[in-house]
Amino acid sequence: MQPEEQLSCGIVIVAAGRGERAGQSAEGPKQYRTIGDRPVIAHTLDTFATWPGAGQIVVVIHPDDEDLLAAARRRSPARELIVVHGGATRQQSVLAGLEAVAATGSRHVMIHDAVRPFADHALLSRCANALAEGARAVLPAIAVSDTLKRVDAAGTVTETVSRNHLHAAQTPQTFDLKIILDAHRAAASSGRTDFTDDASIAEWAGIPVKLVEGTVDNVKLTLKRDIAMADEKLKRYLIPDVRTGNGYDVHQLVEGDGVTLCGVLIPHTKKLSGHSDADVALHALTDALLATCGAGDIGDHFPPSDPQWKGAASSIFLEHAANIVRQRGGTITNADISLIAEAPKVGPHRQAMRENLAAMLGIDLDRCSVKATTNERLGFVGRDEGIAAIATATVVYTSGARDVAE
Numbered sequence: 001m002q003p004e005e006q007l008s009c010g011i012v013i014v015a016a017g018r019g020e021r022a023g024q025s026a027e028g029p030k031q032y033r034t035i036g037d038r039p040v041i042a043h044t045l046d047t048f049a050t051w052p053g054a055g056q057i058v059v060v061i062h063p064d065d066e067d068l069l070a071a072a073r074r075r076s077p078a079r080e081l082i083v084v085h086g087g088a089t090r091q092q093s094v095l096a097g098l099e100a101v102a103a104t105g106s107r108h109v110m111i112h113d114a115v116r117p118f119a120d121h122a123l124l125s126r127c128a129n130a131l132a133e134g135a136r137a138v139l140p141a142i143a144v145s146d147t148l149k150r151v152d153a154a155g156t157v158t159e160t161v162s163r164n165h166l167h168a169a170q171t172p173q174t175f176d177l178k179i180i181l182d183a184h185r186a187a188a189s190s191g192r193t194d195f196t197d198d199a200s201i202a203e204w205a206g207i208p209v210k211l212v213e214g215t216v217d218n219v220k221l222t223l224k225r226d227i228a229m230a231d232e233k234l235k236r237y238l239i240p241d242v243r244t245g246n247g248y249d250v251h252q253l254v255e256g257d258g259v260t261l262c263g264v265l266i267p268h269t270k271k272l273s274g275h276s277d278a279d280v281a282l283h284a285l286t287d288a289l290l291a292t293c294g295a296g297d298i299g300d301h302f303p304p305s306d307p308q309w310k311g312a313a314s315s316i317f318l319e320h321a322a323n324i325v326r327q328r329g330g331t332i333t334n335a336d337i338s339l340i341a342e343a344p345k346v347g348p349h350r351q352a353m354r355e356n357l358a359a360m361l362g363i364d365l366d367r368c369s370v371k372a373t374t375n376e377r378l379g380f381v382g383r384d385e386g387i388a389a390i391a392t393a394t395v396v397y398t399s400g401a402r403d404v405a406e
Helices: 040-049 063-073 090-102 121-132 177-190 198-204 224-235 280-291 315-327 347-361
Strands: 009-015 054-061 081-085 108-113 137-143 148-151 157-161 167-169 173-176 210-213 242-255 258-261 264-267 270-272 330-340 368-373 386-397
Touching (some): 009 090, 040 224, 054 063, 081 090, 264 347, 280 347, 280 386, 315 330, 315 347, 347 368
Parallel strands (some): 054 081, 258 270, 330 368
Antiparallel strands (some): 108 173
8 A cells, every 4th residue: 555545544642641650750751751852752743743644633641731742742743633631541541532533533543652652654554554454453563572471479480371372562553433432432331441452442342453563663661761761762863953054254455554353453554344343254153153043144133233333343243143052052063264365364363363263152272263265366355455254153953953763
C-alpha cells in the first residue's frame, strides 16, 4: 500500500497517567519529562502528526496537565488536537478518547501510549495495513527472547516457562473503531476495570486480535532510568543548531588623522566618515551577529538619524548585538572579519584588533580572526576613496537543536 492509499486512522494518545514509578520531577509526569531537548510527548505527537495515515488526533490528559501539554505542543509540529480529560484508570481514559474520536466520524483508530516516543511510521503503516487487509483488531508485539521463570510468593523459582508463542505487547493497538468502542463500553458497564491494554478488552469481547511485528525501539518509558537512557539515545542524533551570519559595510574616506578599525585607532592621513566612529569592521560584524537570530540590522537598533549615536564608539553596537544573541540562547563560537583597503596597513595592529573583539564578545582570542587585503587599485577602494569590511559570525543556539528525524 502506497502512502497516498494509506488507511486513515483516528489517533488516541493516552497521557493521563501520573507515572509514579519514574519518580518525582519538577517537569511533571514522565510524559512531560525532557528527552533530546523536548518533552517525551512532543516526540510521540511528532510521529503521528507527520504520518500520512493520521486522522484526527485526540490526546487524553490529566486535568492538572493543561499547561504542561500546551508547553509540549509548542515543541511539536503545528496541528489541531482534540484534548480530553482522562479517568482514574487507563481503561477509563482510553474510553474517553474513543468517544472523542467517534464524534469526528473516524472508522478506524490507533491507541498509543504517550510514553512510547520511538514508534515509527513503518510500524504505524504495518498496523493500518493489517486492518485494510481485513483484521478488526491489530496488536504490534515482539517475540519474547529472555528465559522466563515462574516464582512463588517467597521468591523461589518453581519452573521455567517456555517462551514459545509468547510475545510482549506494544502500541499503537489498532482497531475498527465501532468494535473497540462497543467492547470498551461493555467492559465499563460490566464493572471490569482491570484490563491493562486494549487488545485484552478485544479478547474479552471475543474479537480476534491479529499480531503484527513490533519494533525493539518502541519501548515504554516506565522508570527514571528509562527516561535517562532515552535522553542519551536522542542526544546522539541531535543536529546542533549552528547558524552563520554575514555582514557587509563600507564607509567613505575623508581628510583626517586616523581610522578606527575593530576599536583600534590607526594613524593615517584620512579618516572614515560616518555618524558614529565609522568603524566599518565592527559595523559589519554587528550585522553578522544580528543575522544569526533574525534580529534585523544595525540601522534598526541604532538609526543614523538619532543624534545620540553621533561619534559613538561602535563597540556599543557590537556588544548590544552579542547580548541579543545570548538572550535568545546563542553562544558565539567564531568571529571573522576581512578588511578591504589600500591603506593603512592592518598587519601591525591585527593582534590588538583580535584582542578587542575577544573582549567585546566575551570569547577566546583564537575564535577571533582579522584579515586584510587590497582591491588591487580597482574600484572605489582601489582609488583610496573608502574602506569595506565583510564579517562572518558563527553562533550555536542550543535551545533550537533539531532531531535528525524531523
